[in-house]
Amino acid sequence: MAGTGTAHLRAPEDTLLRVEDLVVEFRTRGGTVHAVSGISLDILPGETLGLVGESGCGKSTTGRAIIQLPPPSAGAVQFEGVDLTRLRGDSLRQLRTKLQLIFQDPISSLNPRRRVRDILAEPMRVWKRGDAQQQEQVVRETLDAVGLDPETALDRRPHQFSGGQCQRISIARALVTQPKLLICDEPVSALDVSVQAQILNLLQDLKARYGLTMIFIAHDLAVVKNVSDRVVVMYLGKVCEVAGPDRLYAHPAHPYTEALLRSIPVPDPAVRPEAQTTLAGELPSPVDPPSGCRFRTRCPYAQERCVHEEPQLREVAPGQYVACHFPLGGAHAAPVRVEVGAGVPV
């Protein structure tokens, strides 16, 4: 899965955001951490892009690198035709109001000492949008939109709300600057299933109401399937597979996607979880990633070629792109498999 390549990108003039060959590296005492190694992705206006993978696969780093927190080590991030990596200072800050981030832990991402009224008005005060009265009007409307009663919520502090309500406040705060792109980083992972459903539904409603484009980062494939129009599966800083959710879940082409799907616990006692093969081992160190395909050390189908050659993203079915030398099943992928499998270069 090395997953470099840009075969899955669409015409630049159609996209709201286009990320090309994004590289994020952190220098540490133990060596350079290759957090993201050459990722490309794009989003059409109004689309929801799901980004999935295990912890440490670089999905959150990708989300943060898009808004230049911190700026990537290499690569381009085109937002409405402007390359964010070339912007500095005020012009970058100005543009960032159009890209907002929602974090995993709703309670720690709100200042516990401030009232909801101030938390929500802050972005508008910073950008001097309207007078105090207009700001309060926006705050009230936004609170209402996220399903909180402005009358009771305005003068309370975060600790007086439940986790789900705090996440609603975080969402409201992200919305007051009228962003175009909302990057949601595991927005429901810290919530109960029942509350999770409320927040997911809310995000869908808000997307329609405010005409938002979303990047939805999560490790739960069922959640990602529910919200996404297109899904990017990541592993150790690389892209494995890109496809529409229904295609991806019905016919995963990458062995890693298949393994992820198999690991999901199913609320059905007839499904014997132990009978399903799960992925063995753990994520290799991003300081010293495996050569060739990065997934090969855990891949049940790995062969000699995977050690030496990094697979490139290529289309195996309409709209489905995979970075694997030996993609799984399906009529589209079969010829490749037979041909290569017969004469593996050793």
Added chain:
Amino acid sequence: MSRSDDRVEVRAQDTDGARGAPIPRRRLLEIEDLRTQFRTHRGMVRAVDGVSFTLDRGRTLGIVGESGSGKTVLARSIMGLLPKRNVVRTGAVRYEGIDLLTTSPEQVRDLWGAEMAMIFQDPMTSLNPVQRVSAQITEGMRHHLRMDRKTADATALALLREVGIPEPKRRLRQYPHELSGGMRQRVMIAVALACGPKLLFADEPTTALDVTVQAQILNLLQREQRERDMAMILVTHDLGVVAGRADEIAVMYAGQLVEKAPTASLFANVRMPYTEALLRSIPVLDAPSHTRLQAIPGRPPDLVDPPSACRFAERCPYVRDRCRAEPPPLLEGEPGHFYRCWYPVGLSSPVTLRSQPTSGNSGGVR
């Protein structure tokens, strides 16, 4: 769990020396009307409010509920892991016939680790950060089993190998921060298993882990449990986690059990509207993308002053007048299947006939 049951059944027979007719399982744990209350400035919080159940040796009970339903407090009340101050525990917790609520703290401490052990959600904060892995695994064996250092070290090495840790020798000398989350949870499991407990509490053991690691850890727990004929109480908010792994499931809501049944019959015939709502709120892989999720409206009640009638009434799509007037008892509606509802899902006897559900999502059962 038909296959695993058979194995355990055979084992139980062997140890009891009974041949021929299968003997009934031995009762390990008996909880009777357990109530745990916390004294706060707002009044008494009734975190666990009259819970009763039994657990036999080698069986797995899944306890499911939202945050604040009392499932963690229940597990801790049973084990006696709550502070003394401002906590009131009443009822009975009988472990192999001994009432743990009336035994001295010293005696209860002798049971911890040796007889019953617990695995917590966050493996980072539940391991000692300044002790090597080896010391944490051997501590219990040296104390409870009076093992000498050499034997304990050898056992620790074998345990690490058993829980699937690569390079166990090197890991023994490491500190928790040098391990990944999945590794730490495996170490926690090794610590818990060290003295061969008969009862293992696993409190959200995989919630902090990735799905792939979650599957590994759950498989490991299940294997260990089977091989050691150990009973397990698996506490989780995710019905998917317990579906394939528990023999019996108890659903908790607002401090009470609201439904309890063998796993297969619970999923086949959900009776409690709360359980049904929980199941429906989970995004399913089989559903097409952008399927609207059926969230449960509202929030669980305040446990300082819970509703006097049905505690789920305010959020229930099928609520009727009686639900707000009389508290429903936990009744055994079908053999082994208990539920706390006046108008159980899927039943249509005259008393339980309901008005047409307004949401139209009942699937036409009622």
